[in-house]
Amino acid sequence: xxxxxxxxxQADIFYKFSETQLELVANLCKEHVYSTGExxxxxxxxxxxxxxxxxxxxxxxxxxxxxxDKLIDDQPPITIATLYRGQSFxxxxxxxxxxxxATARVAQDKTQLLVIPRDELRDVCEEHPQLGYRLMLNLxxxxxxxxxxxxxxIREKLLYNQVQK
Numbered sequence: 001x002x003x004x005x006x007x008x009x010q011a012d013i014f015y016k017f018s019e020t021q022l023e024l025v026a027n028l029c030k031e032h033v034y035s036t037g038e039x040x041x042x043x044x045x046x047x048x049x050x051x052x053x054x055x056x057x058x059x060x061x062x063x064x065x066x067x068x069d070k071l072i073d074d075q076p077p078i079t080i081a082t083l084y085r086g087q088s089f090x091x092x093x094x095x096x097x098x099x100x101x102a103t104a105r106v107a108q109d110k111t112q113l114l115v116i117p118r119d120e121l122r123d124v125c126e127e128h129p130q131l132g133y134r135l136m137l138n139l140x141x142x143x144x145x146x147x148x149x150x151x152x153x154i155r156e157k158l159l160y161n162q163v164q165k
Contacts, residue, residue, distance in 0.1 A: 004029040004114060011052045013088045013138050021131045024124050029114045040090075040104035040113065047093035047100045048118045056111025058083045061103040077103060080153065081146075091139055093118050 004026035008014045014022060031054070034040065040051060043063055051058075061077035080102065083089055089104055097118070125132030 002026050004031075007054050007114060008052065010086045011088055012086060013050075013052070013091065013135070013142055015138050017131070017134060021128065021134070024128060024131060025116065025121065028116050028120045028124065030117075032113050032115055034106040034111045034113065036106055036109045036111075038106045040106065041100055043101065043103045044099045047090065047097060049090055050088060050094055050116040050118065050121065051090045051104070052088050052114040052116070053083055053085050054112040054114055055085055056106065056113075057108040058089060058111060058113075059105050059107045060089060061105055062101075063103070080150070082107065088142065091142060094121065094135075094139060 002023055005019065005022040008022050008025055008029075009017070014025065017025070029052075034056070040058065041047070041049075043061070059079045060081040060083065061079050064075045064078050090100075092098070092101060121135075125135060
């Protein structure tokens with residue numbers, strides 16, 4: 001099994017993939033190593049790649065000025081998630097080519113990411129429908145988990161603000 005296939009096997013988004021399916025995806029991967037503080041991508045920029053954390057830590061950040069009723073442009077970004085080995089991000093790019101909903105910033109030196117181009121992955125999914133089905137099922141489960149987590153954070157913030165009033 002190729003090196004990248006072994007890494008992909010550990011990623012949640014490739015759960016229950018066969019060795020052959022993992023190898024097909026592994027052939028699309030490019031490896032990038034980042035230093036602490038480097039940005040992988042920025043909120044509201046073009047999205048066309050999926051990322052898998054091989055090693056290291058990535059923070060997902062949002063700009064509060066985009067959702068605040070106060071127009072304060074100098075507010076620092078807020079970390080909404082911290083991701084570790086085996087986790088993926090940028091997966092919404094697989095569904096549409098809208099703008100990024102958050103910024104991804106590396107939080108640990110020598111963070112290693114696998115980068116998978118959207119168009120190439122979609123081509124493999126079309127050529128191998130079982131692979132595509134499994135990927136979309138895993139993607140849906142991953143996004144549902146992230147939506148539930150975000151929902152919980154919003155509810156906690158709303159309740160906290162109501163208690164403070």
